[in-house]
Amino acid sequence: MIATHHLVKTYGAFTAVDDVSLEVAPGEIHGFLGPNGAGKTTTIKIIAGLLKPTSGRVVVNGHDLATEAEAAKASLGFIPDRPFIYEKLTAGEFLRFHAGLYGLDGDGVTQRIREMLELFELSRWEGELVESFSHGMKQRLVMSAAFLHRPRAVVVDEPMIGLDPRGARLIKDVFRRMSQHGVAILMSTHTLEVAEEMCDRISIILKGRIIARGTVDELRVMAGGADEQLTPVFLKLTGGSALQEIDEIV
Numbered sequence: 183m184i185a186t187h188h189l190v191k192t193y194g195a196f197t198a199v200d201d202v203s204l205e206v207a208p209g210e211i212h213g214f215l216g217p218n219g220a221g222k223t224t225t226i227k228i229i230a231g232l233l234k235p236t237s238g239r240v241v242v243n244g245h246d247l248a249t250e251a252e253a254a255k256a257s258l259g260f261i262p263d264r265p266f267i268y269e270k271l272t273a274g275e276f277l278r279f280h281a282g283l284y285g286l287d288g289d290g291v292t293q294r295i296r297e298m299l300e301l302f303e304l305s306r307w308e309g310e311l312v313e314s315f316s317h318g319m320k321q322r323l324v325m326s327a328a329f330l331h332r333p334r335a336v337v338v339d340e341p342m343i344g345l346d347p348r349g350a351r352l353i354k355d356v357f358r359r360m361s362q363h364g365v366a367i368l369m370s371t372h373t374l375e376v377a378e379e380m381c382d383r384i385s386i387i388l389k390g391r392i393i394a395r396g397t398v399d400e401l402r403v404m405a406g407g408a409d410e411q412l413t414p415v416f417l418k419l420t421g422g423s424a425l426q427e428i429d430e431i432v
């Protein structure tokens with residue numbers, strides 16, 4: 183599970199994350215939606231232990247990030263929006279390096295790396311340098327690394343960007359399967375169809391604050407109608423339609 187309690191992150195006078203409490207249960211895929219700059223990545227980086235909150239708590243699989251950081255991080259998989267991969271490594275070397283970071287060693291590791299390469303359709307590329315990989319291949323490699331240590335909770339920042347339909351399908355299938363095995367997943371996305379298709383519940387963040395939370399159907403009701411598509415619901419909840427401004431400049 184993943185839980186945040188009253189998270190706040192300020193930069194000087196600016197509050198990027200403003201009292202965010204979230205709970206993602208085992209087996210739940212929780213969508214994290216909101217306009218650009220709303221505070222999604224900041225929240226996700228705090229959960230991953232990369233940023234310190236100004237105040238508030240994070241608990242991952244029962245481990246408080248402030249007091250049991252190692253245990254919390256060891257049970258979490260994190261997939262950043264802009265991953266850094268050292269390009270002079272091969273895919274296999276990158277995964278072995280990652281396994282080392284998580285303290286995985288012994289015979290099982292080679293087997294586990296093979297499984298991940300197979301799952302993410304990268305087996306043929308095990309010995310190739312990352313610098314020769316396409317965007318989608320790098321994305322799949324980063325996911326392989328994030329799942330190596332069998333995390334019980336996963337935070338992922340915009341996983342579908344730039345993936346072709348087959349790659350996107352694969353990632354969706356992997357996430358769904360993981361959740362069926364009890365993994366808690368918090369996923370930010372701008373692709374409302376992805377959120378609608380995959381998420382059990384969605385939290386919408388606006389200017390650092392959670393303004394709505396629920397199933398897709400519940401959000402529709404909150405937006406005041408039973409619109410077929412999630413996009414108008416999202417725009418209504420976040421107050422964002424630029425048509426008037428566009429009219430003024432065209």
Ligand SMILES: Nc1ncnc2c1ncn2[C@@H]1O[C@H](COP(=O)(O)OP(=O)(O)OP(=O)(O)O)[C@@H](O)[C@H]1O
Pocket residue numbers: 193196198216217218219220221222223224225
């Ligand atoms: N290091 C920083 N110093 C000052 N402000 C920051 C810093 N990092 C983030 N911010 C601000 O915090 C706000 C939230 O940013 P964040 O990256 O969390 O948004 P986001 O919801 O992930 O947006 P996007 O959808 O564009 O990825 C933004 O206004 C951003 O400018």
Ligand SMILES: [Mg+2]
Pocket residue numbers: 222223224263339
């Ligand atoms: Mg972001």
